[in-house]
Amino acid sequence: MRAICPGSFDPVTHGHLDIIERAAQMFGEVVVAVGRNSAKNYLFTPDERAAMIAEATAHLPNVRVEMLEGLLVDFCRDHDIDVIVKGLRFASDFEFELQMAQMNFALSGIETIMLPTAARWAHLSSTMIREVAKLGGDVSQFVTADVADRIRARTAPVEGGTA
Ligand code: PNS
Numbered sequence: 001m002r003a004i005c006p007g008s009f010d011p012v013t014h015g016h017l018d019i020i021e022r023a024a025q026m027f028g029e030v031v032v033a034v035g036r037n038s039a040k041n042y043l044f045t046p047d048e049r050a051a052m053i054a055e056a057t058a059h060l061p062n063v064r065v066e067m068l069e070g071l072l073v074d075f076c077r078d079h080d081i082d083v084i085v086k087g088l089r090f091a092s093d094f095e096f097e098l099q100m101a102q103m104n105f106a107l108s109g110i111e112t113i114m115l116p117t118a119a120r121w122a123h124l125s126s127t128m129i130r131e132v133a134k135l136g137g138d139v140s141q142f143v144t145a146d147v148a149d150r151i152r153a154r155t156a157p158v159e160g161g162t163a
Helices: 013-028 044-055 072-078 091-107 126-134 145-155
Strands: 001-008 030-035 063-067 085-087 110-118
Touching: 001 013, 001 072, 013 030, 013 085, 013 110, 030 044, 044 063, 044 145, 063 091, 072 091, 085 091, 091 110, 126 145
Parallel strands: 001 030, 001 085, 030 063, 085 110
Antiparallel strands: none
16 A cells, blocks of 8 residues: 655654654555645745755655645545554643544545654654754754754854854
């Protein structure tokens, strides 16, 4: 079976990678789909986010990264995806994910499977990591070394700047 792990991944975290790795053990193929959510203020471009995921999942032969344009259910139909996999951290995730799962099922009949995030990573969110990094905090324990380097480069104060 072919599964999809869709998300914004701005940037990909150890929590995302835990879900992707577990999905890769359960399904023959996993597509990680990098979407844009118009409500979000991104730190990285879609191409940068995809490159970070590709680097972090290079050890998983049955995982590939694609860009997600338009509706998730249309992407799933066009790419012969059988199931959507989502990670759940806490109750508020479930409420939103349930609504999306029901909408996607109503639109296309595709099933969504929700995996509980590993307790170790339950507190992680890309939004919070961006906020901490922008304010000068060290986020290296939450992401891969490659992603931490890219965050540092993107959020470092400009040399000689006036701020
Ligand atoms: O990491 P995020 O921001 O929670 O990911 C959200 C994402 C990309 C999974 C979601 O916005 C999505 O599925 N976008 C595709 C557009 C779509 O199908 N929207 C309707 C979902 S019910």
